Amino acid sequence: MQGKDKLFSQPITQLGEFKFDDQVAEVFPDMIQRSVPGYSNIISTIGHLTEQFHQPNSKLYDLGCSLGAATLAMRRAVKQDNVEIVAVDNSPAMVERCQKHLDAFRGSVPVAVICEDICDIEISEASVVVLNFTLQFVAQEQRLTLLKKIHHGMKTGGILIVSEKFHFSQASIQGLISELHLDFKRANGYSELEISQKRSSLDNVLVPDTIEQHKQRFADAGFSASELWFQCFNFGSLVAIK
Numbered sequence: 694m695q696g697k698d699k700l701f702s703q704p705i706t707q708l709g710e711f712k713f714d715d716q717v718a719e720v721f722p723d724m725i726q727r728s729v730p731g732y733s734n735i736i737s738t739i740g741h742l743t744e745q746f747h748q749p750n751s752k753l754y755d756l757g758c759s760l761g762a763a764t765l766a767m768r769r770a771v772k773q774d775n776v777e778i779v780a781v782d783n784s785p786a787m788v789e790r791c792q793k794h795l796d797a798f799r800g801s802v803p804v805a806v807i808c809e810d811i812c813d814i815e816i817s818e819a820s821v822v823v824l825n826f827t828l829q830f831v832a833q834e835q836r837l838t839l840l841k842k843i844h845h846g847m848k849t850g851g852i853l854i855v856s857e858k859f860h861f862s863q864a865s866i867q868g869l870i871s872e873l874h875l876d877f878k879r880a881n882g883y884s885e886l887e888i889s890q891k892r893s894s895l896d897n898v899l900v901p902d903t904i905e906q907h908k909q910r911f912a913d914a915g916f917s918a919s920e921l922w923f924q925c926f927n928f929g930s931l932v933a934i935k
C-alpha cells in the first residue's frame with residue numbers, strides 16, 4: 694500500500710514549506726523509519742509505558758497521530774476496563790489513512806480519530822498522553838499553553854510521553870550530533886540532494902527545543918517529575934508525571 698520516500702530525490706525549483714499532505718502520508722512509514730533514529734524502540738516503549746500507566750475509566754491521547762503507529766501500540770497494551778483512545782491530527786491525509794489502518798487491525802478498545810488542531814481540542818480524564826514527534830511542529834509560543842492544558846486534563850499519576858528532535862545550545866555539540874544524524878540518513882539511502890532539500894523545507898516548520906527547555910516547560914506546566922528516558926543523536930523521548 695505505502696511506498697518508498699523519494700519526495701526530495703529530484704531537484705525542486707520552488708521548494709515550499711514541508712506539509713503533511715497526501716504525498717507525505719503515502720510514504721510516511723518509510724520516511725519516519727529512515728529519518729528518525731530509535732523510532733521503532735520508542736513506539737514499542739509507548740506500549741510498555743501505556744501498560745504500566747493506563748488507569749481504568751480513563752482516556753489515552755495520541756496527539757499528532759499521523760498513521761496511528763503509537764495508537765496501535767497503546768491499543769494493544771490496554772488491560773483495564775472503560776478505556777477510550779483519542780487520536781488527533783490536523784492533516785486530513787493522515788487522519789483518513791489512520792482510520793483505515795486502525796480498521797484493518799480491529800481491536801476491542803474504542804478509538805476516536807479526530808481531524809483537529811491539538812491546540813484546540815479538549816483534554817479530560819487522561820491517564821496517558823503521547824506527543825510522539827508532534828510538539829516540534831507547534832509554534833514555540835504555544836507549547837507551554839498546550840502542556841498546561843494537557844496537565845490540567847490529566848489524572849493524578851498519569852504520564853505524558855514527549856518524543857522530539859533536539860537542539861543543543863553548544864554549537865560544537867550541535868554540529869557533531871547533527872552530523873551523526875546526517876550519517877544515519879545517508880546510511881539509510883538518502884542522497885545529499887534529498888537531505889538538503891528536506892532540511893530547507895523543514896526550516897521554521899520543525900523547530901527543536903533543547904532537552905533543558907523541555908524539562909523546564911514540564912515543571913512550568915505543573916508536572917511533578919520528568920526525565921529523558923531515551924536518546925539517539927538529536928532525537929529522543931521524555932516522560933513527565935502528574
Ligand SMILES: Nc1ncnc2c1ncn2[C@@H]1O[C@H](C[S@+](CC[C@H]([NH3+])C(=O)[O-])CC(=O)[O-])[C@@H](O)[C@H]1O
Binds near residue numbers: 760811
Ligand atoms: N497543531 C497540530 N495539531 C494536530 N496535529 C499536528 C499539529 N502539528 C503537527 N501535527 C501532526 O503531527 C504529525 C507529526 S509526525 C508524528 C508521528 C506519529 N506521532 C507517530 O508516532 O508515527 C512526526 C514527524 O513527521 O516528524 C503530523 O502527522 C502532523 O500532521
Ligand SMILES: O=C(O)C(=O)Cc1ccccc1
Binds near residue numbers: 724725729891895899
Ligand atoms: O528527516 C529529518 O531530518 C527529520 O528531522 C525528521 C522528520 C521525519 C519525518 C518528517 C519530518 C521530519
